Amino acid sequence: MIKVFYIRSLNWRSFKYILLFICYIVFFSSTNAETERADIIVAKDGTGNFASIQSALDSIPDNTSRTWIILVRSGIYNEKLYITKNNVAIVGENRDSVLIVYPELRRNWRQTHENDWGSAVVNIGNNVHDFMLANLTIYNNYGTLYGDHDHQFAIRGGGNCTRIITVNCKIMADGGDTMSLWNASSGMYYHANCFFTGWVDFVCPRGWCYITDCRFYGYNLTASIWHDGSSDSTSKLVIRNSYFDGVKNFPLGRHHKDAQFYLLDCTFSENMADRPIKPAFDTLKFRWGERYYYYNCHREGEDFDWYADNLTSAYGSPVNESEVTAYWTFEGKWDPERNMPAVLPFASIPTPRNNSKNITPHAIDTLRWIGGRNALSYNVYFGNVNPPPFVSNEKQTKYQVNKVTPDTHYYWRIDVVTDSDTLKGDIWEFFTGA
Numbered sequence: 253m254i255k256v257f258y259i260r261s262l263n264w265r266s267f268k269y270i271l272l273f274i275c276y277i278v279f280f281s282s283t284n285a286e287t288e289r290a291d292i293i294v295a296k297d298g299t300g301n302f303a304s305i306q307s308a309l310d311s312i313p314d315n316t317s318r319t320w321i322i323l324v325r326s327g328i329y330n331e332k333l334y335i336t337k338n339n340v341a342i343v344g345e346n347r348d349s350v351l352i353v354y355p356e357l358r359r360n361w362r363q364t365h366e367n368d369w370g371s372a373v374v375n376i377g378n379n380v381h382d383f384m385l386a387n388l389t390i391y392n393n394y395g396t397l398y399g400d401h402d403h404q405f406a407i408r409g410g411g412n413c414t415r416i417i418t419v420n421c422k423i424m425a426d427g428g429d430t431m432s433l434w435n436a437s438s439g440m441y442y443h444a445n446c447f448f449t450g451w452v453d454f455v456c457p458r459g460w461c462y463i464t465d466c467r468f469y470g471y472n473l474t475a476s477i478w479h480d481g482s483s484d485s486t487s488k489l490v491i492r493n494s495y496f497d498g499v500k501n502f503p504l505g506r507h508h509k510d511a512q513f514y515l516l517d518c519t520f521s522e523n524m525a526d527r528p529i530k531p532a533f534d535t536l537k538f539r540w541g542e543r544y545y546y547y548n549c550h551r552e553g554e555d556f557d558w559y560a561d562n563l564t565s566a567y568g569s570p571v572n573e574s575e576v577t578a579y580w581t582f583e584g585k586w587d588p589e590r591n592m593p594a595v596l597p598f599a600s601i602p603t604p605r606n607n608s609k610n611i612t613p614h615a616i617d618t619l620r621w622i623g624g625r626n627a628l629s630y631n632v633y634f635g636n637v638n639p640p641p642f643v644s645n646e647k648q649t650k651y652q653v654n655k656v657t658p659d660t661h662y663y664w665r666i667d668v669v670t671d672s673d674t675l676k677g678d679i680w681e682f683f684t685g686a
Contacts, residue, residue: 287671289625290323290343297325305329305342305352312337319593321625324350324388332356332370335409336377341595343625344388347420355394357427358403371405372432378411386419386595395426401451401471403428410434414459415586416441420596428452428472435459436483442578442588444601453478453506462581463491465606470498473525475532477504479511485540485567488512490581493607497521505529508536512543514566515559516573517607520551528558547573548609574604574611594623599630599649599666602680610685613658623649624668624675631667631674638663639679645669660684 292308293300300323302308308322316339324342326349333342333352344350354373361371369375373392376383385407392404404427409416413435423431423446430450433441439459448455449469456478470476476498481487489512496504496518503525505513513529529544545566546559563569563576570576579587589601603620604611619634632651633640640663644651656662662682668675 287626288323290321292320292322293325294322294329295325296327296329300325304331306331306333309333309335309337309340309342312340316340319382319384319595321593321595326350328353330354332372333374334370334377335375335380335383338380339382341384341386341593342388343384343386343595347387347389347422350388351391352388353391353393355397356392356404357394357398357400358405358429368405368408368410372408373405374407376407376409376413376416376433378409378413380409380413380416382415383413384417384419384593384595385421386417387421387597389422389424391422392425392427392430395451401427403452404430405432406430406450408432408434409439412438414439414441415588417588417592418443418446419592419600420445422447424448425450425454428454429456430454431456433457433459433461434480436480436487440582440586442592456480457489459483459487460582461489462578463489464493464578466491466494468494468496468498470496470502473499473501473503475503475506477513477529479505479507479513480509481512482509482539485510486583488514488581490514490576491516491518492576492605493517495519495521496524498523501525503527506532508532510538510540512540512545514545514563514576515549516547516563516576517609518549520549520559522551522553524551526556526558528556543567545569547576572610574608574615577605589622590620592622594625594627594649596622596625598624598668598675599627599677602664602666604682606680606682608682611682613656613684616656616682616684617653619651619653619664621649621666624670626670627668628671629669631669633665633667634662635664636660636662638681640664656684658684658686 294308319339322342324344328351358371390406392406394404395401404425406425428451436458441461443463446466451472452474458480479489547563549559599621601622630646632644634643665679666677
């Protein structure tokens, strides 16, 4: 009765405004729910579907034919993750504010367990494929807590796991083997715009691995990168357009088995030691010899002779460096830069690759990118001036360009248009050749 009397006592104008306000709240809430294209939302404060990431993972159906997106809201998640299902993407709200942190020393784990399953912060099952981490930080902080910098995984996968992607992530550990994806026979891994740090061999893939636009920081005097390509002569670790730094006199890399390294358009800080990538021991023998290939790599300060251009000496090497792509790295078996699901809020993974040089002009007829998760359309900016001018609004993740000019520096940017905002993208660039 009180509520009825209160409503009746309102004049029509007041009632109308209250009704409009209620309608606005309902509409706004439903719009936000529809805008966020994620299957599951994790939030520590209870506002999502789950409060822990593992609970969200456990809720996904066993057999999925599409990518399930788990969106993780900002917070520190002190948990280990066990990945046992395919076609899953764990995506943070923000790379710096979503942290998955857990202390674990491999040596301690193996004292009571027969294998490495569970020894990492993120543990990828032996048969998992098409798993993705994006826009978050993963940190094994055992060394900081206990002062031991022995092997401690941030991410580990073995067995037959393959087609693993990390994009726009920080992957850190206070010990060796930070990033350990260890399927030597068929493993394929793609990493873009990530930061890696750790102690000995802190990025150590087995099989086929393509890394682009990443930063590395090493705390040890043994090696930063490592590769095992012993199961197939075409296995390789390819690193493009990336920056290496570390403590004074940090060494670049080493290997214990047959390996194949490609470093193109990379920059080394002045702290890097004058020590070529080499076998871990002089007594090691290899079926395919020592294979270390470089193109356009430079050190801040004085360059060293051992990373001079020698790409043409590689067996089956491409005609020029622009052909060294993820698709080429994976022997045509996987093309993540064309088929990656749109999980980030902004546009990413440009084609042509950012800072590409000497591109044959007639080879450029289309600009492509991986779309934003909530995009309705894309504003395209393109030209030979910086900042580039607006040229088109596109529904698809590509833009047809007119004839480009030889020997020209081009700039482009993709803004993601959603139903509530426009997310401004980074400026990418490329250079055409003669």
